[in-house]
Every structure is written in structure tokens, then in C-alpha cells.
Amino acid sequence: MKISKWAVTKPISVLMLIAMILLLGAVSLVRLPMDLLPKMNIPIAVINTQYIGAGPYEIENLVTKPIEEAVAIVHNVKNIHSTSMENTSMVTIEFNQGTDMDLATLEIREKIDLVKNYLPEDVIQPIVLKVDPNALPIMIFSVMGDHLEKLQEVVEYRIKPRLERLEGVASIGISGGRRKVVDIKIDPLRLAMQGITQQQLVALLRGENINLPGGEIIEGAKTLTVRTVAEFQSIEEIKALPIPLPTGTTVKLEDLAEIDFKEEEVKQISKINGTPSIRVTIQKQPTFNTIQVTNNVYREIEELQDELTNIDIATVMDQSQFIRRSISNVGKTAAFGGLLAVCILYLFMKSLKNTLVIGLSIPISIIATFTLMYFSGVTLNLLSLGGFALGVGMLVDNGIVVLENIYRFREEGYSAKEAAINGAQEVSMAVAASTFTTLAVFLPIVFVEGMTGEIFKELALTVTFSLLASLGVSLTLVPMLASKTIKPNDTSSNRVFDRIEEGFNKINTFYKNLLEWSLVHRSMVLALSVFIFLFSMLSILWVGAEYFPEFDEGTFMIHATLPDGSSLKESEAIAMRVEKILQDYEDIEIIFTSIGGGDNYFGNHSGRTNRISIDVRLKPLKERGEETLYIMDKIRGDLNQIAGANITISNVSLVGMGFGGDAVEIEIKGDDIETLRNLSKDFIEKTKRVEGTREVVSNFTEGRPQLELYINRDIALPYGLQAIQIASTVRNLIHGATATRFRVNGREYDIVIRGENYLREGVGNFLQTPVQIVTGEIFPLEHFVEDRVSQGPNAIRRSNQVRSITVKAAIIDRDLNSVVKDIERELEVYPLPAGYSYQFKGQKEALEEAYSSLVLAVVLAILLVYMILATQFQSLLHPFTIMLSVPLAFSGGALGLLVRGIPLSVPAIIGAIVLSGIVVNNGIVLIDYINILRENKKEQKEAILIAGTTRLRPIMMTTLTTVLGLLPLALGASEGSEVQMPLATTVIGGLLLSTPLTLIVLPVVYAMLDDLRSGSQ
Template sequence: MNLSAPFVRRPVGTTLLSLGLVVAGIIAFFKLPVSPLPDVDIPTIMVQATLPGASPADVAATVASPLERHLGQIASVTEMTSTSSLGSARITLQFDIDRDINGAARDVQAAINAARADLPTNLRTNPTYRKFNPASAPILIYTLTSDTLTPAELYDAASTTLAQKLSQVEGVGEVSVGGGSLPAVRVELIPPALYKYGIGLEDVRAALSSANAHSPKGGIDVGDQRYQIYANDQARKAADYKPLVVAYRNGAAVRLTDVGDVLDSVENARTLGLSNGKPAVVMIVYRQPGANIIKMVDSVKGLMPQLRASVSPAIDITLAMDRSKTIRASLHDVEITLLIAVALVILVVFAFLRNARATLVPVVAVGVSLIATFAVMYLLGYTLDIFSLMALTVATGFVVDDAIVVLENIARHMDAGMSRLEATLVGTREVGFTVLSMSVSLIAVFVPILLMGGLVGRLFREFAMTITIAIVISLVVSLTTTPMMCAVLLRKDEGQPHGRIYRISERVFELMLSGYRATLGLALRHPLLVMLILGCTLYLNVHLYTVVPKGFVPQQDTGLLVGSIQADQSTSFQLMQQKLTRFIDIVKSDPAVDTAVGFTGGGGVGPGGTNTGTVFASLKPMDERKLRADKVIERLREPLAGVAGATLFLQSIGDLGAGGRSGNAAYQYTLKGSTFEELNEWTPKLVAVLQKEPTLVDVNTDQQNKALQANLVIDRDAASRLGITVSQLDNTLYDAFGQRQVSTIFVARNQYHVIMEVAPRFSQDPQTLKEVYISTSGGSASGTQSTNAVAGTVASSSQKSSISSVAANVVRNQATNSIGATGKGVASTGTAVSTSAETMIPLSSVARFEHGETPLAVNHQDLLVASTISFNLPPGVSLSTATTTIENAMHALGMPAGISGGFAGSAKIFQQALANELFLILAALATIYISLGMLYESYIHPLTILSTLPSAGVGAVAALMLSHTDFDIIGMIGVILLVGIVKKNAIMMIDFALDAERQRGLSSRDAIYEACLMRFRPIMMTTLAALFGAVPLMIGLGEGSELRQPLGIAIFGGLILSQILTLYTTPVVYLYLDRARLWTQRRRAARRARRAAARAT
């Protein structure tokens, strides 16, 4: 039965079927979502809880740990990390990649509800959670600047108007606003003035709270009309608060301006954003999982004119970073690479056929196969990304093979004298099984990848499926459209004279064939030498695999850099402003940098601490800067190191990320222990060792346990004698130094706050604490804190200032006794406005201060205390070298058994992928063997075909080493592809040889000899087609080429060496295994004969 016959005899129907596939593919191409990489969403949920004023250690003990105990019981949690900082806890749960994120969210909510009974009773709100993707990178960054408006007004416009509208755009997942804070009324109190009037801080807070109200008031009915009651009960601006009466002294009103300054300012004065050195508010736009990035960016840009018109014209909105530029450029370059690959393949086919009509047949086969693949990709929900287009580029060399084999065989029969129809039917029937064998065995290579789990499996599943789809469509086209076109287009060679180019190329091919004929005979006469060469390739495979530098994925050059600033742990905000400004100036001064944006402090993005910050840099296009991103970072490293007291860790923004805790560098190593003390002792030791290693750069740790602390030691007896509670002490300090929100202002579009603290000059030196006084108000003011609270911070210009010297013990006791004896003053009633002087007790009378150290953050991982060491790689150093360096350092230090270490994030995935590499290759070999064994119904012939693979492995790894390219997962996919490519040569030889033995009774030696010569032309054509299809990938021109190069290098190197060796090793192995088969058959026959003779006797 000839499956191609109906299609050959119905050319119109076959043509329309092919056109239908092409039209469907073209429509799907324009509907496919565009993304830099396949949509890989790691199910991750972040839980957040706040306990204002609590220290990191208290947050870790009372908030994070109870939540972790309940959250850790959820199924499929692969990693749980937490960070406890001042007043807040953040717990990140990462689930197995196959876990449904919505089901995981329900489990998280249930765990939060169950943990509520174990959490502090004064936790103002329940913990909240949100879903996010750790691999998500910023897509757009806008900056807002103005020469006339304040930072508060810029931030208000960004968060209230712009961010809200941008969040509604299709494809936008999140809009974060940083570098500023919402407008607020700030009340900056003067402690000496408060003491002068005998007014306590809690009294001022009560007055401010009572002076601002916004409650329903009802209405009155007058006849047929109703009047709604309104009042000027809400104070909205600083001018409304300035005349506020906070107390009466001697019958005279004491107004707020008498004891402090009232300003229209911001909620958090300790934030700063910069754009190219100019104060700015930063808006960062992220995408939704699976969204079309190009469409999202175009929608956002299309909306911006309308948004600009909705805010003040004094606001300049600038696009500081656009990730879609490099995505567009990269996809454009991949598309060009695909077209170049198709053109090179067509040239290879034409060079061998030297006939335009014959060349048109594989051209149509390639076009239909590739274009129709887009239709299936759309149905499967895939994206148009670098990997899918790279898969189609590689598939170009595959899909043409089937058409070449069919075309070459039909042309050979026509040259032998058959008619076009007869040659088409006979030729297609002869090679139909060969084509099927090549395609099925090639598809079998990708089965292990399709079944591979984890992030790497999900990442390459789309790549493998895209190639598989193209191969299946090519198989169908080669048995339908290709024979039909051969029957219509091919012409017999009537002996007409050929051109000069034809004659020269034919002479070249005849010389190649004659040379191969002579060397093949030599190889068959010296089979042991050939087997020795084959044995050497097997050894070299093992040896080269053990010594080749290994990596995870090539470092992407997206044209965007991100940097984390880590300053000394006790750095004040005032000093941090200077550091950020200096870093921005240095980065912007580099000739390769187009825009530099940075921010520090709170405000919605970034780490939020006063000693940390974030910098984004957008590089100029590649044709303008010439240097790749890693070289730009290397050039910036030296000038950035000149900033004393702070470090900026730069890295290139990539599209692939993992791990619940972000670090200051691309790779992380996490230490876990049971006690803080042990971990705090050994982490700095390991960091010190690693910082001396030349194979690592930017080594740092997230361990922050050396911040300065002004520790309040309360004399409880004295405080009790004076009627002062610990809660009063905490609230007084929080009022003074905590930027306390004491009232809320409601307006139509947003809500703002009234912030109270002492004037800045009283919070910049610990010595000013002696000017803080406590009123004996009885603690009746609302909104008190729990104890064990961090009441605020002071910024010191000199860390050597002494607080313990504020009041000597003797003086303190004398003052306490004096105050207690006189009974001067009246205790506050807790009302909003007091009418008599309070009893004002200096803080030094009931407490003393000591210097100490406190952590700025407490980190946990899997319920254990943890610290993460981050590092980058210098140019030319592989990740495998770095991991070995760290493991050796761990062993050399001899850490106690209570501390364990392991790689995290990308480094962890690299180790998992490295452990699976050998398994994947072996699984591919096993799958091919099984599929070929089933097709040939033989245990022997699949071994002959698999004997072609060692040379391909050696060529691939050697090419990677010669080009100084790491053997990463991209290179590994290249090796697996080679497994499917190079065995085609053996399949074409063996099919012909087996047919010659069966049909014409040739000996195995004569059959394989003739097969090698007869299949030399299609072997050369298919191999060179695949080789030239990989050339554009190997050259690696344009944006994103670093991801494509390892694949092209591996395929190119593997094909060159395998093409040279397999032309000789395959026939020799075939003969040896055929002898083994015959020997086995003779033994079986002899055994059966002996049994028959035994039964006869």
C-alpha cells in the first residue's frame, strides 16, 4: 500500500490542504503572545504582616515563627523563607511548579486563619497574602520630575492617578511607586517648648487626634425640604492645624505653633528617588503572567498622552526604561536568523540539485512545515519567544531532510528511465519507511525533555514541542505535498547541455564521491583501526564531560542593569542620600549608560531600609555601546568601589529567576542554623574566605546584625514611684522619633495622614534624648503600643557619642526624689486640651541609655534562622567552578554540625539540572533504541545507528571548549538534538543495505558498501542543511544572541566531527554486528539441531 498515491493523484486537493495549513499558520502568527522566554510561572505566594514599632527579633519570634509553623504544613511547599524587619514580616512560599496557584492561595488563607490565635493580640490587621512570580522583571520604568512641584505632589499624582489607570491596562500585573511618599501634615515638636508649657507628647497627640474628625452628622427636615448637616470638622492642611489649641496655661491658649512647626510635607521624610541625579518619583510596571509584553507596552504608551493630560502640566513624565525594546530587537534578530537559516538550507539543496524546479520542492516543504507550526503553537497556548523561534531555526535543518530523501530517490528513479508518476510512486514507497524511521526516532529524542519536571523541564517543554510539531508536519508534507510536487515539477534529464556552474559542481561532487569510495574501501579493509577510533571517541566523551566548564544559562544582555545598594548598617538617611547621589552620578557617567534611576527608603518598592537602596540603569543600544552588559558592569566596578561606606552590586536583568529570597547578586548560597549566635559567628568567616577567591566577585551577605542601638534601661522602681508605666515610655519615644501617624485626613481621591515627631534637629544625635520629658498622663491616650517595641530611631553624626553620660546615677536619683517629694504639677486627665501644667519628668530620671547592637533583619528558611551569601561571576568563570569553590571553602572551614549550607535560586536549579544532564542523555538514547528496535524489529540494528552518537558528543563539547563557552542547559539541548540528527545518516545507510540484502541477495559487505555510496549525496545534503541551519545561531549576531550561541556551537561542532567519522564507523559497526547476529543465529541453529538429534535418538 502506498499512502502517498491518493495525494499524488489529487494535486488540487493536496495543494489546497497545504495552502490551508499556511493560512492558518499566518493568522496564528499575528495572534501569538510575544514574550522573551516561555511563560514559566513558579507558583509563589508572599504573606505580609505588620506590627508597627516592633524590633526585627520580636517580629521574628511573635509574628513570623507562628505563621511559619502553620504555613509549613501546606502540601507541595518547596521553599519557605522569611524576612523580619522593623515592624513587618514577609514570608515567601514557593510551591512545586505543577501546583495550582489558586488552590495554594486557599491553603495559605486557611493557614493564616489557623495561626491567628498564636499571633499578638495587638496586631492591628490580619496578615495578608498576594501571588507573585519571582521570575518577573520590570517591563517599564517611568520617572516623574518637576521644577515647581514638591516630591509629595509628584508621588500623589503617581500613586493616586497614574498607577491606578496603568493597573487597568490589559496585561499589566502590578504598578509599584517608589522614591517618595504621600503628602501629609507634619507636626515637628520642640521638646524644650513642651517642657516650658508643661505639655506632654501624649497630650499633643490627643489634641491632634481630637481636632480632626470626619463622621456622619445626619440632617434636618424643614417643611418640604431636607438639609444635610456638614461642618468644618476636618483639618486638611498645615494652615488648619497651626492655630490648634493644645493646652491652656494661666488662662492663655497654647497653640500648636508655640510648641512646634507645622508643615505640608510627606508621610515618610526618609525616602528619596533620583533620575539622572534629579529628584524624582519612580513608577515600575510589571506584566501579568502569560501577557503579551509587546501589546501591553504599546497599550501603556498609547494611554500615556491621556494620563499626562490628567495631571499637572508641571510634571515631566519620562520613560526611563523599556524592556520591550530589547525584546523586540531580540525577536527581530531571531526572525532574521530563521530567515537566514532557511536561505542557507535552500542554497545547500540547490547546490546539490542544481535545478530550480527541483529546489522548489524542499523550499515549499520547509515553508509549509514551519508556518503551519505557528497554528499548532497557538492552539497549545504557546508564546512567540526566543526559545520557540530558536526551535524553528533548528527545525529548518530537520524538516528539509524528509523532503530531500524523498526528492532524491524520486529523481534517481527518473534518471533511471521511469516516468514522473511511476518514479514518484515507487520512490516514495521505497523511502517511506526511512522517512518514518528518521522522524519517529528524532521525535523520540524529545520525549525525555517533554517528561522532564521542574523549572528546566517547563522552560524547554515549549522548545521540544515546537520542534516535534514541525517534524510531524514535515513528515506529513514529505509523504503528501512533496511527492505531488515531484510528479508535477520534475523533468527528465533529456541529455541537454548544462551550464558551466553545473559541470563544475558535478565535477566537485564526483571528486568527493571518488575520494569517499577510496577511503571507505580502506576503512573496510582495516576495521580494527576504525573500531579503535570509535573507542577513543567513547573515552573522550566521558573525559571531556568531566572537564568542560558547566553553567546554568548564559547571562542575558537585556540592556538593563539593576543594582542593590548595601551601606553600613548604622548609616543614617542623610548619609544614604549622599551615597545614592554619588552612585547615580558614577553609573550615569559611563558612556554605555543611557539612563540611571535610583531610590532609597520606603515608598512601595525596594527593601525599604535606610541603609539600602536600588539602582536601575538602561544601557544604550548594542550598536552604540559595543560592550556587552557584563563588560559594562566590570568597567563600573572600580569607580563604584571608590564610594566609602557603601557598595553597589550591579547585575544584568534577566528573564529567568527563581528562589523566594532575592539577593544582591545573581547567585545565592544559604546557610541555615538553629541559633542566631552560631550563624552570626560563622557567616562572616565564610564571607571573608570567599571574598578572597578570584573566581567570585561581589560576595556579600544579607546578614545585618550590627546596627547601632540606643538601649533604654528602665529603672522600674523609680518609674513606679512616679506613676509612669512602661507603655507611657514606649509611646513617648514613639511620639518623638517614630514618624507617628496620629490622624487621618479624608479627601475625595485618597486618604492622607498627620505625622507627629520631634523636629529633625532633635533626632540627629542621641544626646538630644536627654531633652525628652514624660508627662504623668496615666497612659489614657488611645493608640498605645505594646511593649518590646522599637519606639524610633535617631541618626548620629558620630557613632562615638555617649548616652550613658546624660545623667549620672546620683544626679538622677536626686532629681527623682526631688520631683517625687514636691508633688508639683497635676496629672493629665487624658483629655484633648489640658488646662493646667503637667508633671514633666525627664527621661533620664527613670532610665539610662546604653550602646548596643541590634539586627536590622532576621531571616528564616524552612523554620531555621538563615543568612544568604550572594555572589556574581567574573567574565570567563563558569558556575560549576564557583560552586566547587564555595563547597571547598565550606569543608575547609570545618563548620559545626548545627550549620548546613546549600545553593539557592539559580545556583540551586543549576545543580539540579547538572544532576539530570546525564540522565537526560541516557534517557534519549534509550528512547531512540526502543523506537528503532520496534521499527526494525531488531535488537542489533539500533545499536549500529546509535554508534554514530559518540563522535557527535565529542564534537559538541570540544567546540564549546574551544569557543570558551560553558556547557549549560542550552548546550545540553544541543547535544540531545545531535542525538536525533546524526543517526539519520546511519538510518539511510542501513535501510538501503537491508533492502539490498533482502531484495537482491547481496552480502552484508557489498550491501553496506553500495548503501554508503548510493546515500552519500542525500547524507551530505541533509547534514549540510542541518549544519548551515545552525550557522546563524552559532555566529550569534544581534540582541539576545548569548542564549542562542551555545546551541549553534554544539550542533555545528557535533555535526562536523560526526559527519567525518560516521561515514566510516557506521559500515564497520554494521558488519561487526551483522557477524555477531549470524554467529548467534548459527549457535541457535546448532543448538536446535542437537536438541532435534537428541529427541530422534
């Protein structure tokens, strides 16, 4: 290639080019956004529909079913799931990966428009939303102070507006505080005696509390704007409001009702480490980076903390903290791996100048890669950094080959410039072919479907960019520097180097003797290789399999549910007992308690006083002694001693969401809810028997006991009463009606009119609620209704238009595949009723989908490598010989997982794909040199022995640099290493086994095939 000649003859141009690359790379690095994982397109849409007043069964039949049938014919629909609850229908549509969600949501809206007229008249227009992982909270922090009511005002009017103005912040949520209301308590009997109703009182308050513009009038030469000002200015004014009565007289409002300006009834409590607080949740805009937004928020919080000296703000959850630590750790391990690779180079080359010439290719290639990443939209995340760590050992391979050849020419008497030009040009095609062979294995990742393909495309791009940059550096910078620095016999000599050389000579002699023996005992060598391969493949059954390693983010959540109807005070007592247990664990940093929230998915619609959720954040991994799962398991045992509540504990991975759902999910389908419920109970018991399962529960939840009022129209209608009048009377007296708002000092407070407390104290009192008819007469509520107490499901769930209940479980100390197999053995003899079925969903389903795609990718990678080798060697036989190193590498990868006790997972298979491109390079170097020697009339055995002993040093060097470059990642001792550890272990195991086997088995196979070819001729 002419490029090497240009580089040697134009050194200033090369230096300026490198300087430009470094400058652009540095700027790109500063501008590159950081995230834990690549941006993922989750092809899921949700249709939310409300039908106020309807129960789960009515919602299912009247709303959910028609919507499901309409959207089932939308293109690319994979699964449809729905949940029908009181007042709400939620239909979740999962599409095939790669679906354009903008077009999909548009088509969904079109299908809904077709059935809209068939839905009940009172149904609120269905809302179609795309599921966006960026909509999850990126930060939750707690605000503490002396008085919660004052604190609420500070958060609402000082903190929230300041944070909402920040660039990248989408919304701020507040919960757990205290709000003041103007509480007006009425006795309906008392009102009825005065001839006035609650509805009239509400209308009167709204009509009096008003400011309205009145137009303009002309006063001389001036135009005056007319404005009527009648809003309430004080509580005393509200109390003194004159209320006209039907008799023609007026009374003050305080004579008809009790009026108080006070804190509203507490419905939710938030605490941090036992201290009452207000919870603030921050969501970011989808296009902004998590790190950038959290940096802005922290700067603003620091300023607020300085201004508001009487409050404390503590971070409960911050996605960016784990992202920062993980990326920092992976970056450090990659740098450490690169340093180890350079040390190996120095030990082999025994020359500091030569080592620096090649070692420079690592930082320059990486910095150049930053520029390519920036312009291709790749973010700085665990996978892209993993690509750097994977490539850091391979970045020096091209430089080693080029420099060694230049050094050989220099020793033959060429001048420095001639040696640099000729040496680089001679191996340029081989170096390029070797690089493209490695890169070819990443092409099939494009065909990997689902989340797996989206995640690992960025790793493939990073490795591709870094190796292409390394190729450019090795053909330009290395020859240029070599022409200035390399001299014949320019190596150091000391006791350490002498010992290393002595040891290498012994290895070389041993290898030569072993190779001679192997060429004589060919059948034994092949049989041993086949045995190792079969044994390694069987070892996969022992290590088991999982979809994706679980992130250890140091967070988990405890959910507690008391019996329905439990008060907030009873729930708080249970929460305090849980908090006391948690406080005994030194590894726990923050305990954030929320009492009175909703369930996991529909908290906005169903807040309950009997629910408790506790977010727990642990210290960073390096500051605690155990992993999150084992700490959770200990706490789980301690929580079992608390009676009176159903308590569960679950791992929370906000950054890892989307990786297949729960570890174990068994979806049971059928028509009858009660039958499904009974089946789910049996499935729970059988799943609990399997070793390694924890938190085995179903998603079936009992509804709250409810008092149902059936209106007797035969009695109500003659009195002029409609159902809506009775229902609104009951709702307004019990729940309360917000009449208007009271403004004071620029802040607004609700004015709520509700019945006195005695109406809610028992069913008997409630049924005595007075109902006024058009004639003014009063009758108790029980005169018009029949009451029944009932209880049904809180939600009816359906999967692909069939009712379903899902049993879920977490896993500890076992792999997913073995647990699922044990559960299947428990269930295979279970007698299912006719029409009912079950299947494994969640990570098991994701595992099967990913593995089927990855197996195709492995096959394609092997075929592509073979085709490139056939093109390079212009032979179909020699590439076949070289490709035998691939199954040997797979054997090493499998044994590496076995030794480390790591289950086979998606990252491990990606490692196997990478292996198939790396290991053939050693075979290329070896077989190519044997062919050269044979062309020079060497005998078969002599050529094999000379080639093996000559190429042993560069093969060992390139293998060790790659292995040591990956070693820090394979150890997996830092946060965020869960993804890279299986990948690095697979590659290291494959290289360590395949390299010695390649040096023995490939020459043996070459000899056998050469003999066959000679015999056929």
C-alpha cells in the first residue's frame, strides 16, 4: 500500500493528522452523552380508557374486549395484554422489534375510532401512549423540615418552580406533604330544615367567589377597564357569607356549617430514615441525557440548600450515580487492561522504544474512535466501553506484525526509511485481511432480533471503529516512528530479560518436541481434541443458562399489604417495625418509606391506606460486604417474623428494565376467574418447592370490600329522584365536593363541603343519610336503596384476549434454565381442567428468542470468516484447516464459564461470536508461514516444525495482550461489570485453550489433509 510510503516520507503530515484526530477525539469525548446502556426502542403502546362508575367486570365486557378486538389486526402486533379495573381499562400492545411506533400508534387510533361508537356513551376518549423508558424517574429526593405544612409550601412554591425551569427536566411530582383546605362540615338534616341543599350551597359559594372583567367605560379623556372584584379575602368573610333561605330571610354560613381552615385529612405518609418528609420525583425529557440533567439538578439543589437554611434535601434515588460509577469502573478496568498489554509487549520486545511505538496505537485508536462514535450517534455506555476493553488487547496486534517485519528488514541491511516502507507494505494486505476477518463476525449482530440486537450493536460498532483506527495507525504512525527510532539489535539485556528469554526457549523446545510427537500420533491428538470439545459442550448443562445478568444497583423495594380496611395508623405501625429491622443492617444507606400509596402499576388510581412501600438504597458495592441479592435474602428472613401484613421484597433495577421481565413468569390462561385463582394457588405452592425460588406470588389481587347500593326505581322515580341525584348526594356528602378555591397571599386552597363525620361512622349511620325530594320532604337513603357488601377481583387481566393470572418468582443462587426445568417437572403431572393452559413468559421467553437469533449469528459469523479466508488464501482447503480453531475456542469459552461458575447468557454468546473472529488470526499466521516454507521446497514435517517454532512468539504475544487486556473485566469486581464479565470470561477461556490446541491440532490436520491431497494426485 502506498499509504505507508507517504507516512514515512511525510512525517510532519502524519503528526498533524494525528494531532487533528486527537483534537477531534477530545472534543467528541466531552460531548459524548453517557448512559448505562444504549438507547432502546421499546415497541410497546398502552391504551388507557376510563369509564367512571363501572366495576372490573363491566370494564372488561364493555370497554376492554371491543378495544382488544379492534387493535388485534394492527400490523406487527406480537402480544396484547389488558387489565380491567374499577373505572379504568388499560390495554398494552407489544409489537415486533423494529416497528415504527409513530405509525403504529397512528394505526391504533384509527382502529379505536372505528369502534368508538360501540363503547358506552360515558366512556372518556381512549388515550394512546408509547412506552418510553425515559419516562421513568431519573431522580427521587426527600425534603425534610420542621413543619410539613410549611414544608409543602416551600416545595410547591420555591423548589418545584426552580427545578421545572432547568433544561432537560420534564416534570416534577410531589407527594407526602400536608395541604391546607377550607373545610366546611354540614349536617344534611340541619340544611333540610332550613330548606337548602348541599348542591345549592356549592353553587352559591361558586357564584360569590368570583372576579370578572366588565368591559370598558369612558371617563372624560380616559378609558377605564371595569372589573368586578368579589373573591373571598379571608376566612371570616367566608364565615359571614349571607345565605338566602326559601323563607326570604338570610343566615350566615357559619350558622349552617362548621368552617375551619386546617390541614386536609392525611392520606399518605412519606419518611426518610424514619423522619417525616416530602417526596420529590423528577422525570427528564426523552432527548436529554441523564447525566446532564442530574448535574443541572444538583447545582440547583446546592443553591436552594444555601438559600433555604431550615430544610434538608437528601437523594433517595439517582440513576446517574450508578451510571457514573459503572462507566468509571469499566473505563478504569479497560485502561488497566491496556497497561497490562503494554507490559507484556515490553517483556517480549525488550525495547522501551519499540514498545512505545506500538503502545501509542492504543490511546490514539481509542481517541479516534470517540470521533466516530460521536458522529454515528453511539453513546458512552457499558457496552461501548466494553467494546474498548474487548479491543484494547487487539489494538496492538496490527502494530506488532508491522513493527516485527520492519525490524526484520532493518536487520537485513536496509536503511531506516527503506525498512519502514518495505516492511509495512509487505504485510499491509495481510494486516488488513486479518482486521477484516475479525470485523466480519460483528456483521451478523445486525440480524439479531429484539432487545439483544439493539443493545449489542453499539458494542459491535465500537470494536469496529477502534480496530479500523488501529489499522490506520499501524500503517501510518508505526512505520513513520519506526523509521526514526528502530536500529538493528536495539534491545535491552538484563537479568530479568535473560530469564524470560531462557524460559521462552524452554517453552519453544518443549513445543517443538510435542509437535513432533503429535505429527506421529495424529489419531490420538484428534481423538483428544474431540473429547475436549464434547466435554466442554456438556459442561454448558452444568453451568445452566440465563437471559441477562442482573444488575447490582444496590437498591431494592419492600411492599407490605395489610388487610383491606386497615387504617393509616395501623399501616404506619407495621412500617415502623420494618424500618427497625432495616436499621440494624450497616450496609443500608437510605430507607425511604411511603405509606398509603397505590399498587405497583396503578398508584395514581387506587391509593390505599393499607399499602406500604419502602425503597432501600445500599452503600456502593466497594463499601459493603455482600451483593444486593444476599442482603435481600437475609432481610426477607427477618421480615417473616412480622405478623399482620403480607410483606414481599423485590430487586429494583431501573437501568436494567426491559431485560425480559421477572426471572420466572408462569402465565395461566382460562375463562373463569375463580378457577384461575385456584390454579394460581397450586402453581405458587409447587413453585415454592423448587430450590432457589423466592417471593413466589401471583398478580391476582382481591378487590376492596365494597358497599353496593342498588336503587329501587319503583320507589325513587315517583318522588322525582333519578339515580344520578342519589349517587351525587352520597358522593358529595361522603367524599366531599370542591365548591371553589380560596386565594390568600398568592396561593390557592380548596374550599370543600362535606357531610359531618357521623355519616361515615358505620353502615347504619350511612344509610340514614337524608335525601331531599322535590317537595322538600326528607327521607333516609335506605328508603330508596338496597345495600349489599361484596368483594371481587381488584383487576381482571387478559393475555391475547383470554383471561389470565401470572405467577412470578425471583431466583437466588441458581440459573434461570435449571429452575424453570425443575418447575416444569413439578407441573407436568398437574391435572389442568379442560380449556386451561399455562406457558412460561418473562425472561424464559426472552431467553429462547435471543438464543435462536444468536445461534444464527454464530453460524453466519463462521461462514463469513471462512469466505474471507478462502479469498485470502485462494483455497478452500486451508481455510477449513484454520476454521478448526473455532470449535476449539468454543470449548475454551464453555470451560471458562464452568470454572467461574457463570451461566451461559446473551453476553457470553456474543463473546463466542467475537471469539470466532479472533482465534482464526493465530491459524492464519501459522498456516500462511507453512505454505511459504512449502513453496520454498521445504519438506512437510520440516516446514511445520519451522513455522510452529518461528510463529510461537508472535502468537503468544498477541494472545497474552488480548487476554490481559480483558482480565480486569473478567474478574468483575466492580459495579456495572455484570454485562462484560460473561463476555470477557468466554473470550479469555477460548483464547487460553484454543491457542495451545491451535499450535498442535492445526499442524496435524494440515499434515493429514496434505497427505490426502498428495495421495489423490
